[in-house]
Amino acid sequence: MRRDLTDQVAVITGASSGIGAATARAMAAAGIDVVLVARRRDKLDQVASEVRALGRRAHVIVADVADGGHVDRILDETDRVFGHFDIVFANAGYGMERPMHETSNEEVRRMFEVNFFASVALLQAAANRLQRARRGGHLLMCSSCVSKFALPGHGLYAATKAAQESVCRAMRFELAPDNIEVASVHPITTTSEFFDTSAARSGLRGGSIPAHTPRWFVQSPERVAKAIVACLRRPRSEVWTSTIVRLSAALFTAVPFALDLVLRREAKRQRVVRARVAAIGATAIQTPANGYSSSVHNRRS
Numbered sequence: 001m002r003r004d005l006t007d008q009v010a011v012i013t014g015a016s017s018g019i020g021a022a023t024a025r026a027m028a029a030a031g032i033d034v035v036l037v038a039r040r041r042d043k044l045d046q047v048a049s050e051v052r053a054l055g056r057r058a059h060v061i062v063a064d065v066a067d068g069g070h071v072d073r074i075l076d077e078t079d080r081v082f083g084h085f086d087i088v089f090a091n092a093g094y095g096m097e098r099p100m101h102e103t104s105n106e107e108v109r110r111m112f113e114v115n116f117f118a119s120v121a122l123l124q125a126a127a128n129r130l131q132r133a134r135r136g137g138h139l140l141m142c143s144s145c146v147s148k149f150a151l152p153g154h155g156l157y158a159a160t161k162a163a164q165e166s167v168c169r170a171m172r173f174e175l176a177p178d179n180i181e182v183a184s185v186h187p188i189t190t191t192s193e194f195f196d197t198s199a200a201r202s203g204l205r206g207g208s209i210p211a212h213t214p215r216w217f218v219q220s221p222e223r224v225a226k227a228i229v230a231c232l233r234r235p236r237s238e239v240w241t242s243t244i245v246r247l248s249a250a251l252f253t254a255v256p257f258a259l260d261l262v263l264r265r266e267a268k269r270q271r272v273v274r275a276r277v278a279a280i281g282a283t284a285i286q287t288p289a290n291g292y293s294s295s296v297h298n299r300r301s
């Protein structure tokens with residue numbers, strides 16, 4: 001049965017841009033009040049105005065999800081302002097492109113801290129509160145399609161996303177008797193600030209979606225947001241926004257050799273790029289084959 005979402009309250013982390021901001025707007029359009037969490041107040045205020053323009057209430061909480069103690073602060077403040085919450089979307093996260101053997105331990109820990117540990121802590125605390133309140137609810141984490149197949153240069157990021165998926169899958173069945181739904185979200189390449197942040201963290205300048213990314217592998221944050229709201233109305237364990245990628249993931253699991261062929265080619269391409277970069281002193285060379293990017297990214301000084 002299609003659920004009515006009117007007057008529900010949702011907490012969204014990473015709500016200052018991209019998927020989180022689009023989800024806040026889509027939820028507001030569906031009748032949901034939202035608590036917007038991220039580090040940049042100006043961006044959160046902008047999203048809050050858009051939510052209010054859609055006729056719903058919005059509350060902004062500035063927090064770094066990697067800070068211990070943020071979880072209770074977010075949920076306490078939500079209870080204080082709205083009296084309760086029904087939905088929590090742990091969406092804050094970032095990526096980085098670098099071969100695993102060149103990634104420092106600190107970088108590994110930091111990404112797990114933001115993408116995984118912070119999401120787990122938020123969903124655990126939310127589940128306990130919803131259980132005590134006996135009111136049911138819906139918990140989601142923003143994983144990725146790469147939770148199913150790690151790409152060369154993105155091994156660490158894919159590991160954080162696969163870990164999120166595993167936790168969501170288990171929680172879904174642990175919490176089902178309490179009427180608490182749990183889902184992982186698996187976007188494909190999405191036009192957001194993600195690639196700027198990733199480029200900056202990878203020591204690259206620029207940040208466009210790589211030029212070799214096929215057009216059918218790129219989508220808008222609004223597309224993801226729409227799928228999330230559809231999941232709130234008709235709960236499911238995984239939210240996918242591309243049938244072709246979902247089917248490819250299934251094929252790669254059944255026939256890992258097929259995935260190896262694709263990844264071998266991708267790893268070779270990356271090596272060629274890095275060799276050319278080393279020769280000319282730039283950190284990424286992209287061919288403007290499909291219009292997403294036309295830049296040569298220079299090494300950050």
Ligand SMILES: NC(=O)c1ccc[n+]([C@@H]2O[C@H](COP(=O)([O-])OP(=O)(O)OC[C@H]3O[C@@H](n4cnc5c(N)ncnc54)[C@H](OP(=O)(O)O)[C@@H]3O)[C@@H](O)[C@H]2O)c1
Nearest residue numbers: 014016017018019039040064065092093189190192193194
């Ligand atoms: N874009 C893609 O292609 C893609 C594909 C699959 C999955 N995803 C996942 O989708 C989620 C959202 O990404 P996006 O594409 O919307 O990218 P985005 O536009 O860069 O959004 C990332 C959000 O996370 C917040 N954030 C990052 N670190 C934070 C921290 N330490 N504390 C609090 N907030 C933090 C950022 O806000 P502040 O900087 O203001 O704190 C921002 O609101 C991420 O989990 C990402 O892994 C993205």
